[in-house]
């Protein structure tokens with residue numbers, strides 16, 4: 001069937017509006033990850049308060065999860081399994097299906113500067129949701145890396161005897177705690193921008209829910 005243009009109805013080919021942007025495995029792992037991260041961050045803040053790294057910083061109980069240290073640890077260790085298993089599934093499928101290569105690479109500094117400038121002027125196009133701009137690519141790859149660092153540094157402070165080589169790699173138990181905290185800060189900063197953008201461009205949120 002051919003689609004005729006009229007002066008009243010702009011042609012939007014069906015293929016462009018109804019194309020699969022995010023396969024089911026991306027959507028399922030994405031939302032499971034969002035749930036796991038929310039639990040990990042909330043309970044992590046409660047655990048932090050029991051032994052703060054910085055004298056000027058603590059997290060109010062209202063935004064922390066678990067009521068007290070033991071409760072928070074239970075939440076943290078439960079969601080840890082979800083985060084790790086779900087994260088491994090996402091990364092393995094991302095590599096094996098070629099999604100990471102197709103969607104997140106290449107990242108050229110010149111493109112990042114150009115797209116960032118366009119975004120700040122409100123001139124970045126969101127017409128084709130299937131193609132990530134250079135800033136998105138950098139942020140998504142960055143947060144995936146931050147996810148790997150937060151899991152590995154977490155393992156190194158959870159089992160510093162069994163994973164002594166990992167704890168060594170991070171420069172010892174105390175340094176690993178700072179690395180863990182820095183990765184959390186990176187993820188929270190990413191999320192602030194990420195969720196804001198999802199609200200500003202609701203069709204991208206729809207695509208991450210229904211796929212198209």
Ligand code: HEM
Pocket residue numbers: 026030033034037038099103129140141143144147187191194195198204205206207208
């Ligand atoms: C309520 C929380 C969240 C919302 C509303 C949200 C929303 C979205 C949306 C709409 C997209 C698609 C972007 C686009 O097509 O332009 C997306 C992709 C993505 N999000 Fe989130 N997200 C949330 C939580 C998270 C968390 C916690 C992480 C990781 C820490 C994360 C990491 C990613 C990544 C890596 C992608 C790219 C996925 C891919 O294409 O393989 N998101 N998110």
